[in-house]
Amino acid sequence: MASSDTTACPCGQTNARQKPLAYADCCGRYVEHFDTTPAPDAPSLMRSRYSAFVLERADYLQATWHARTRPAQLDFDPGARWLGLAVRSQHSTGEDTAEVEFVARYRVGGRAVRLHETSRFVREGGRWFYVDGDQQ
Template identity: 50%
Template sequence: MSRRTARPRQRASAAASPAACPCGLPEPYEGCCGRYHAGTGGAGAPTAEALMRSRYSAFVKGDSGYLLRTWHPATRPERLDLDPGMRWTGLEILATADGSAFHTTGTVEFRASYRGGALHERSRFERVAGAWVYVDGEFPA
């Protein structure tokens, strides 16, 4: 059974505390997405939304290694060249469907803002060997 949840608009912004996580949650980066990036504790993101947030933070931090590690093997590119001039300015989670500890697939719809524009995507996630990974996304009209 699919559960689709409309969420209050949570948005990370440039006005957030420098220690705050780029994903928009109030925790410091090290205790939020930073622990997934560093592999601390051996646990990956527990939900599709947590993985989405950590991948956004990896884009902000320029961590292409994490992005590749959390990409589905069937759709992962061989390499990822991030634009060092790209300035991400905020993340807004618009909706989620499934993606909890009780699911094997999930969808997260989000808007990621950058200087000069925004990316609106509906991303698909799956569990591979127990870990959430990004599969692909579509760009809603």
């Protein structure tokens, strides 16, 4: 699955006028340019990882998953249709650690799925990484 630079970002982020941000102006700058443009904070990384799941970008997901907890490979649900993301809360838990609570919704095989998670992130070498999360 691909996204053009002008399509609305899968994460659903909007500007001050409540207009959807373009993928290139939102998560695309991190997903497409990870080597040169890392996500500046944990919430931005979480949103970009959601977009990467929608776009089935295993390369980005692996690159932003902390080495300590990163799976050897990722499999995507065939036929999954992502419906939206809601960030419930975000807070710093230390100088280089943070948590983001979110709800991601999708359909697979005609069944609605709701993933509610509090994710933990760590910053190392100036880059944020997903560590793990607790599902609600």
